[in-house]
Amino acid sequence: MENSKQKSVPVLPWMRSPIDVSLFEECPLNLLPCLDPRLEEALLKMGVSSLFPVQVAVWQETIGPGAFERDLCINSPTGSGKTLAYALPIVQMLSARTVKCLRALVVLPTRDLALQVKEVFSAIAPAVGLSVGLAVGQTSIADEISQLIKRPKLEAGICYDPEEIRVEFQTNVDILVATPGRLMDHINTTKGFTLEHLSYLVVDETDRLLREAYQSWLPTVLQLTCSNEDGLFPSARTVTPTLGSLQTIRRNGVERGFKDKTYPRVVKMILSATLTQDPSKLAQLDLHHPLLLTTGPRRYQLPEKLKSYKLICESKLKPLYLVALLQELKGEKCIVFTSSVESTHRLSTLLNAFGDLQLQIKEYSGLQRQSVRSKTLNAFRNGEVQVLVSSDAMTRGMDVEGVMNVINYDMPAYIKTYIHRAGRTARAGKTGCCFTFLRKHEVKRFKKLLQKADNNSCPLHCLPSESIESLRPFYSSALGKLKECIESEKSKHHRTISKSSRAGKVSGVNNQKQ
Structure with a gap:
């Protein structure tokens, strides 16, 4: 009787037939198909000589003839290696790009997590000529902008007409790891920051990011990237690579097309150790023929040992x-x-x-x-x-x-x-x-x-x-x-508040006198 009274949660059809990650075995790097030798060397320097099952499973679904045909939802226990599972194939896929622009965005709920994920990307991306940026609010936004956006230098000794000159900004990173709040700051205020060329969107710790609004970051990002897929481009406020490069990108594309569109579909990867099954929450992500990868039949899994x-x-x-x-x-x-x-x-x-x-x-x-x-x-x-x-x-x-x-x-x-x-x-x-x-x-x-x-x-x-x-x-x-x-702490806190209050009153009196 008690079970019958429990509220049943509807399960989406694609979640009923997942790929069981536990059926995969660890794979030595030298046996991993298609792995770029430069990335293999970088992994070995990290102390990684083989990939864990979840990493092998994701690699199989992302690298090869059917690469990234579907969005991936990964539900795997903590400590199973989910970060490298998405970082490695994304870096491999971007290694062939010749024009520098922001291609991959990884969003995490906290600064500490973002810093940790950035370290993983930074350990492998430079090996194939890719750069990684961080937008978490740890430093001032001006410092972040200087790292993310390259402003062309104007030749010295030449007088430019301010009304005719058009300063073109260039993205300085291929991959960005960000927290939602600081990401929105850059979207709304940073000149030259654009998601126009985004190919990969990773939402790590998905259930937490969906539960908390974070300034409506997700609808904003999806709206900007959907414009790309439809062949519509952001306003002239965001000027990205040089004109020649930009024309080449728009005319020929820089990646494989999707359904005859010049721009490819933005591939999404969502991950958590406790991935939500709530259809209304998952609907926010606008997933494309999603594929669920999970460990065994149970929704909640503890580490094996x-x-x-x-x-x-x-x-x-x-x-x-x-x-x-x-x-x-x-x-x-x-x-x-x-x-x-x-x-x-x-x-x-x-x-x-x-x-x-x-x-x-x-x-x-x-x-x-x-x-x-x-x-x-x-x-x-x-x-x-x-x-x-x-x-x-x-x-x-x-x-x-x-x-x-x-x-x-x-x-x-x-x-x-x-x-x-x-x-x-x-x-x-x-x-x-x-x-x-x-x-x-x-x-x-x-x-x-x-x-x-x-x-x-x-x-x-x-x-x-x-x-x-x-x-x-x-x-x-x-x-x-x-x-x-x-x-002692309470007393110190009260003294600080009292001091601030007195300073405020003095300031108010001085303003009145003026």
């Missing part, structure tokens, strides 16, 4: 249990997830007040500036920090080598969140553990949550009672230090 454990304790004892667990893990690289940025800050402060744990523990959350997060993440990657206390800013797509353990300090509310958190470990075929702290009343709900991923194996992890008891004196002291720290 992940081991899940639960720890049951009272709320007030959770910090004690966490410290005992971290001591038991003996300095292994761990990410501790909390339910909010506020909880992340408090827990990180508490752990650092816990006496000599002989662990470097840092906070990572959306409350911090990008520069601080980047510095923390680099320290974590380099092993200078062993424990990262994080909000869900780290859950999606972030790849940090050597993370042995994920700890859910707060139980995730949804299976998608659990999958993305757990996916920070057991990546690329390696082993890893995910520990989840539960209160007694959460145990049944957590079991139901895991069953959505067909995971019925989550044994209880017990900590020695003596290790808990030995920490109690330190816990009392740490709580006192936490209280002092929070009060």
Whole structure:
């Protein structure tokens, strides 16, 4: 009866017959058909000697006689290699282009993810003469424009009539990795920035990008690229390559045609470890005969070599249990997830007040500036920090080598969140553990949550009672230090607000006098 009352979700016809990625095997680079030798060399320098199943499957559907005939939807577990799965075929396909203009756009929901994806492209694209740009708001928009757009130099000593001169801007990159907000900034305000020649659009972490509007970036991009397919070009506001090159592109095209159109269809690739099945959301993407690639029959998949454990304790004892667990893990690289940025800050402060744990523990959350997060993440990657206390800013797509353990300090509310958190470990075929702290009343709900991923194996992890008891004196002291720290931060915050308020009043009085 209970199942019959559940709301059924309609499944689109093309999602009913997917390609099963798990049927593919790893393939050594020297056996991969059609791979450009320059890209093979670049991959070997990255330490990549073979491709994972999802990468082989995507390569098969994108390279060769039927290359990119259909849009691709890739639903594969975290850590399975989705970034290289799309980066490699796109770079290979663009390697034959002779005119520099923006051909591939990769959109991601966060700066950190965009930086990570840009690194992958930058490791292989230069090998075939392609350049990669970044538009994420990490630097000023002026700095980004100088990297993305090339402005021709005018000859010195010649007087030009301002009314007759036409300055032509030229795109400086072949591939752009961007976040939605900064992408819209360039579309709306940057002279010379155009999607007129776009061939590939990648929407990574699709479910999150579809769930959040981000200034209507998707309809805007699709509208601009649809104009290309129909033979309609943007207004003269966006002037791209030199006139001779532009005429050649418009007359002859630079890629294979599609349905007798001079310009090809813009190929879309959408990816997620928890790809939505909602028809109304997928309809926003305007997919062309989409092909679904997924791992096995299940919608939600955990990494193959992940081991899940639960720890049951009272709320007030959770910090004690966490410290005992971290001591038991003996300095292994761990990410501790909390339910909010506020909880992340408090827990990180508490752990650092816990006496000599002989662990470097840092906070990572959306409350911090990008520069601080980047510095923390680099320290974590380099092993200078062993424990990262994080909000869900780290859950999606972030790849940090050597993370042995994920700890859910707060139980995730949804299976998608659990999958993305757990996916920070057991990546690329390696082993890893995910520990989840539960209160007694959460145990049944957590079991139901895991069953959505067909995971019925989550044994209880017990900590020695003596290790808990030995920490109690330190816990009392740490709580006192936490209280002092929070009060100090509040006081500092109030002083800052008061100072700003006084400055505003003085400014207002001076304006009135003027």
